[in-house]
Amino acid sequence: MSDTIRPRMVDGLHTRRTLLKSSAVGFGYLALSAMLANESQQGNARASDSLNPLAAKPPHFAPRAKRIVFLFMKGGPSHVDTFDPKPLLDRDNGKPPPFELPKVLFAAQGNLLKSPWKFKQHGESGLPVSELFPHVAQHVDDLCILRSVHGTNPAHGGALLKLHTGSDQFVRPSLGAWVTYGLGTENDNLPAFVTICPTLAHGGVNNWGSAFLPAHCQGTPVGNASLPATAALVKNIRNSRIEPELQRRQLDLLAAMNREQMELQGRNQALEGRMNSFELAFRMQSTMPHIQNIADETQETMKQYGIDDPVTENFGRQCLMARRFLENGVRFVQVTHSDSEVQWDQHGDLYRGHTKNASEVDKPIAGFLADLKARGLLKDTLVLWGGEFGRTPTAQGTDGRDHNPHGFTMWMAGGGVKGGYAYGATDDYGYYALENKMHVNDLHATILHILGLDHERLTFRYAGRDFRLTDVAGKPATDILA
Amino acid sequence: MEDLSQNRAMPTFMLLSYHARSPKHRKMQRPAKAFLWLGLWFIACISSLPAVASIDAEDEKGVEFFEKNVRPILVEHCYECHSGREKNGGLLIDSREGLLAGGDSGGVIVPGDPEHSLLVEAIRYKNLDLQMPPKKPLAPEQVQTLVEWIAMGAPDPRKAESAEGAPAPTGMSIEEGRQFWSMQPISNPVAPSVDNAAWVQTPIDAFILDKLVKHGITHAAPADKRTLIRRVTLDLIGIPPTPREIDDFLADDSPDAFRQVVDRLLDSPHYGIRWGRHWLDVARYADSNGLDENLAFGTAWRYRDYVVESFNEDKPFNQFLVEQIAGDLIPNATRETKTATGFLVLGAKVLAEPDREKLLMDTIDEQLDTVGKAFLGMTIGCARCHDHKFDPLKQNDYYALAAIFKSTKTFGDTNFGAIKHWNEHTFADAEEVAKIKEVEAAIAEKQKLATGYKNDAMVKLRDQTRAKATEYLIAASAITPMTTLVDAAEVAKPLGLHPRVLHHCRLHLEYHSDDPFFAKWHELAASHDTAAIDQHYRPLFTQAPVAWAEAKQKDASITALPDPNLEAARLAMNDESGLLALPAKPGFAFDEATLAEYNRLSEEARVLESFAPDLTSCLGVTDGPIQSTLPIHIRGSHRNLGEPVARSFPQVMQAGSGNIILPRTQSGRLELAQWMASSTNPLTARVYVNRIWTWHFGRGIVNSPDNFGKLGDRPSHPELLDWLARYFIEAGWSTKDLHRLILASSTYQMSASNALEQFDSNPDPENRLHWKFNSHRLDAEQIRDSILFVTGRLDETMNGKSVPLRNRQFVFDHTSIDHTKYDSLRRAIYLPVIRNNVYTLFEQFDFPDPTMVTGVRNTTTVAPQALFMINSELVMDCSDQLAERLTDVSSDPSTRVQYLYQSTLGRPATDSELQRALEFISELTQNSSTAGQGTADQESTDSHSKRCWSIFCQTLLASNEFMYVR
DSSP: OOSSOOOOOOOHHHHHHHHHHHTTTTTTTOOOHHHHTOOOSSOOHHHHHTSOTTBOOOOSSOOSOSEEEEEEETTOOOGGGTTOOOHHHHHTTTSOOSSOOOSSOSSOOOSBOOOSSOEEEETTTTEEEETTOHHHHTTGGGEEEEEEEEOSOSSHHHHHHHHHHSOSSSOOOOHHHHHHHHHOBSOSSSOSEEEESOOSSTTGGGGGOOTTSOGGGSOEEESOTTSOGGGOOOTTOOOSSSOHHHHHHHHHHHHHHHHHHHHHHOOOHHHHHHHHHHHHHHHHHHHHHHHHOGGGSOHHHHHHTTTTSHHHHHHHHHHHHHHHHHHTTOSEEEEEEOOSSOOSOOSSOHHHHHHHHHHHHHHHHHHHHHHHHHTTOGGGEEEEEEOSOEEEEEEETTTEEEEEOSSEEEEEEETTBOSSEEEOEEOTTSSSEEESOEEHHHHHHHHHHHTTOOTTTOEEEETTEEEETTTTOOOOOGGGBO | OHHHHHHHHOHHHHHHHHHTTOHHHHHHTGGGHHHHHHHHHHHHHHSOOGGGTOOOGGGHHHHHHIIIIIHHHHHHHTHHHHETTEEGGGOOOSSHHHHHHOBTTBOOOOTTOGGGOHHHHHHHTOSTTOOSSSSSOOOHHHHHHHHHHHHTTOOOOOOOOSSTTOOOOOOOOHHHHHHSGGGSOOOOOOOOOOSOGGGOSSHHHHHHHHHHHHTTOOOOOBOOHHHHHHHHHHHHHSSOOOHHHHHHHHHOOSTTHHHHHHHHHHHSHHHHHHHHHHHHHHTTOOSBOOSSSOBBOTTHHHHHHHHHHHHHTTOOHHHHHHHHHHTTTSTTOOHHHHHHTHHHHOSOOOTTOSOHHHHHHHHHHHHHHHHIIIIIOOOGGGGSSSSOSSSSOOHHHHHHHHHHHHTEEOEEEEEETTEEEEOEEEOOOHHHHHHHHHHHHHHHHHHHHHHHHHHHHHHHHHHHHHHTHHHHHHHHTTSOTTOOHHHHHHHHGGGTOOHHHHHHHHHHHHHTTTOHHHHHHHHHHHTTOHHHHHHHHHHHHHHHHHHHHHHHHHOTTOOSOSSHHHHHHHHHHHOTTSTTOOOSSHHHHSOHHHHHHHHHHHHHHHHHHHHSOOOSEEEOOEEOSOOSEEEEEGGGOTTSEEEEEESOOOGGGOSSSSOOOOOTTSOSHHHHHHHHTSTTOTTHHHHHHHHHHHHHHSSOSSSOTTOOSTTSOOOSSHHHHHHHHHHHHHTTSOHHHHHHHHHTSHHHHBOSOOGGGGOTTOSOTTOTTOSSOOOEEOOHHHHHHHHHHHTTOOBOOOOSOOSSSOTTOBSSOTTOOOOOOOOOOBOGGGSOOOTTSOOHHHHHTTOOOTTSOOSSOOOOOOHHHHHHHHHOHHHHHHHHHHHHHHHHHOSOHHHHHHHHHHHHHSSOOOHHHHHHHHHHHHHHHHOGGGSSTTOOOHHHHHHHHHHHHHHHHHHHHHSHHHHEEO
16 A cells, blocks of 8 residues: 555544535545544544545656546547558558568458548647648647557457556456545535546446546546537436425425434544535536536637537537536546547548548547637646547558557656657557557556656555556556656 | 656756655655756766766776666657666666666567667667567667667666665465455354343344444344335335335334234245346346447346346355356356356456457456356456456465466357357257247348338439439539538539439549549539530540440450540449448438338348347356466566466465366366355455345445455445355355344334434434444335335336347447347346447446446436436336326325325325325416417316326325435
8 A cells, every 4th residue: 555645634524624614525536435434523643534535645756647538539539530641651551561560460451551531740740640630730739649558458348448547358447546546635515536427338337447447536427429509417416396494494404403413422533524415516516517617608619619610619618528527627537529320430531431420520529629828727737639549550451450459659748748759669569559659558647647646656555455547557658758 | 748847947956856866755756757867877977976987997888878878768768667666568668787687578678689689679679569669669770779789798887775665565475365354264253232121122233232232322223113124125126115014014013013014024936036137237237248348148138137146045144155156066056156157257348359369358357257256356457467466366376276277268169250159058949949030031031122122212313313423523523622512412413313412422522633544534624514514524424335345345354445535434323432422321322212222121130130039148258268276467468478377376375285186178167166165265245244244224234245355345344244255154144044033133224313313412324333324325126116006006026038039139239229128027137138238227327337346336316317317218107107197096186195295105195195196286286388279178178187196196106205214
């Protein structure tokens, strides 16, 4: 167990009670389980130790980013068609691949298939971006393009789990849960970790779950991928039958009953915590909708995120919501692009599918980056973009590409990473990561590092072992730090 | 990077401290290791430190080659992971000895023979499973250098760094292990004699009291009868007692009144529901696979019902164990015993894992982990990659057990695309098989209907689009690739064009700006000359299909038109993902009516499938091809095999020293199960009685019920644990007998309050010694079932399928639409347990993760629970229902309040409570803002009154008193 991750110390009963009163139940996932374990009535050192597990905690070392947003492209966007151009693929289009294919393949693969899109250099850095991302291309000088990510899994489910939890075999805590465990939260009425419209397939809840970490570390889903952003809500956040003023009276009565009960039984932290949880729940009912309600944003902002266009509206809303969560102190926000029918998974019809998907996210992402920058948030927010794997440079059928976990691209922006920088490389055709290979474990170590956490020290003891997000591997890629 | 740059600034100091092997410094400077080693090498080269002092004269040239060419490569590219304490893969490269000794995968160099040296294979990067260095291949000339060096005989002057690389801590030896408390034979303790004999109702009390006295602690008073009957009823059947049952118990003054309550409850079928559910926590029961591909376990309910039934009939636990591990192998195996083996199949599996061998080994790992924790309290899974770091379990033990499970068939022979199917036992006769075939044909027919409708509609749309090819090109000239769909629609609509097709068309023109066929369009569009676009393209689009039809008639085998321009026009019109591509998504392609019809047909097909019958079958294992040995998987990798290990049981738990001999024709599962279920196994009975204790008291005698290993808890009352284990075995492994014994104890019947808790000096704040009963919140199922029960809504139907999905149907496909409903009013055990998306109430109230063995649930207090209590449909519906019943109870508000207190909290309201309740109701009722805007007709007054009573009911259900057991 790490000796550095420890809840903020709060001295004495008075402070503890004040804390309980004001913020103790956090957004909710302020687990009072720790308090339950300590039912001795008088405050003592152990009680304060176990207080408010979600309180902001100091990182292991100076962080480069305070918060993180992951723009997750479900299905596996093709790197050789977006951020990793391969001239030899153009040249040898239609020829058999001059390299050995992996032993384990998801499906049979054909000959090399060139990209249907042209790449152009952009910005001062001159980094190439394909014409699928004309808006994002304008921000290329802010991007740190990781071209050598690898090591997820050849199938969606395994790959999503590996990317989100580090394990494609067991249920393990998600990246967001580890970050929450390590850093706590900086707000009282919101979760530390929010995931907007996540997919319920391929790992589902496990991708934002806490597994054996304390329950308060798990992500709070806002809607799911089957719902439009306009209908994405936290569960039970609305009461359709009882007006707020009636509910207020109801909660006052409840509090009176509970207080009386407690007087009979003697003070008990668990019961006290439960009473506070109702007050917090009542407050949350107005806080969450307020953050999600983007009506007070200007027309320009709406346009910037593409909310005025049906093509980009949905993802634009998700991104704008993400900015509002980040602004309000949410530590980890995930935004998922996962169309109900045509995801980033073009086993066939690459051209049509990627065109559609890129059109839906390009402008919102660019708008999001610009907005974060204008608000001064980008410098200490780490933005991560990518899917669970890339796609093969070889063809599947005539016009598709298969899954490729052996080398693909993700990119970062903000959070103290080098802008206009490409890190690592795949081989000449884009099949295998080759230079500065960044295994998923390395990616995770790097993310934690940027947030000021040492992936080897961020541990949790479970079933007789100290677990880490990165298992027994991983190394932060310090070269990408600005 | 901060750390590193700092280190760079003071290399000498650090090198010295490192060289001096000050452990303290070494630990502190860990991140700088790479630099340290570089520095070390530097020093080694420029000075005559011992590292280079012992050069063999014969090898002088070789050594020179090594120092000049080889060492820098090793230091720069290998030492980071293979030197000093970093011994990845069990390999050290920083000494000649290390290199020659090799790593977990065996020798890495054969001096003189590069082609047979693993190191060469690794650095050549040809074997995808063995590539070093992992981040980036060496330069070709560096590879050549190392090959040459090995060919030279690998001259190497380096000596082993002695104290470095001390082996990592390993677990107990087998001998040490046998001395460990949980591995020792169950002893035969005698209940201690204590002074206060009156308190001792069972021997349990003697053990408890003895410790309390020794610690100078006074036990709590007995709980009052009202509290006690609520406690034991919720404990044994998961719902509170009825007011009638409470009254009967209060009225019964006979000495065995409580015993009779216990007997009544143990005889209730609800007992199996409550205690079967406890076992399902251990069995990580679920109705869907979860993990990667979430397919419905559409027949798992048979295992669930088997468990409930087993508890209800008080099946001896040793038999229960054997059935679950080897119910298919026992003599006279029945449908019931085969169903029990579902235990081994219920785990979450990566069904789409393309690497089948990995899938098999991962599945076995899950089974070993579950079997180990559930029955033996041992984390066997920890020995997959290496010997257990703490417990006396060796990697050999793991693969000896794994061989038994490798000889067992957990997967079936069918699959759905990349998704493998688990094994099932089928009990269907030919007639049923034929009937199910018909059902499946009907489902396929419905699905075809939906797909056919979609395809036809797409064809029609495509024809319309093709006919307007020219119009699309003209319209495209009015927009840019950046034009929003809203603006594109303004152009498209008046012309009768499809906005999304136009939008795509414009993007396509952009992406194909270098296509000669579109060059003219770009030129004309730039000058907005729509007439010219029309003039240029219309003839081509008109002629192309005609020319194609004619050409085809002449020669059916042609693949292209001879005229390149016409051919390009033909392609532009016909390429389904080209210029005129339709949106692939029906929601984007179709008009409202078409979409609605398509959705209706799809939904019909889905519903038909979801509720269609399955073959009568259950999840379960059978024996597969018998593998008498299984090689050790080095570092847990199935691609790196070591010495074969014969099937066996963990050595530390074997009583005799003789080898386990297993039948040649069977997997050995039956023998394993019988061995675990025997009275000589030190763990099985101890682990189980501790589980039962944990479920009664909220914490165990061993407070880590799934881990009796070194990192687990030590028993608070070791003699009591052994006494209970022995009692249990002597009583024929009867669970109900154990309940009777525990429930009859003063220990169980104590009050949840004790003056001791008010004292700072309390020596046992966690109540390990049992000086009071632990009050605790109801668990998820108790909360739901109690709410339904006290509001009169609970449906007491037992057994049967309850997941609304066909076996192996997707719970979630790519759409993420949740079709699972939780609106059933039956006991919570009959609600679907969907992995990856557990029912909200379950998830919020600490239902265990259904992929892991859970012996004791968490109790968290979080705000979403409060949201559930105040806003969920379930709680509000129940409150409405209870308010509804009040009409029949009385019109007198006081009588109503008393009725509500009795039925929810099991007690009358006090005067002040009654007063407060009446005030609340009357205030709420008279509140003008809620009285339906003054329209005071009788109906609305009634419904308003009901609403106010409902809000009051909900408050009682949400109260701490309702939600806690004392």
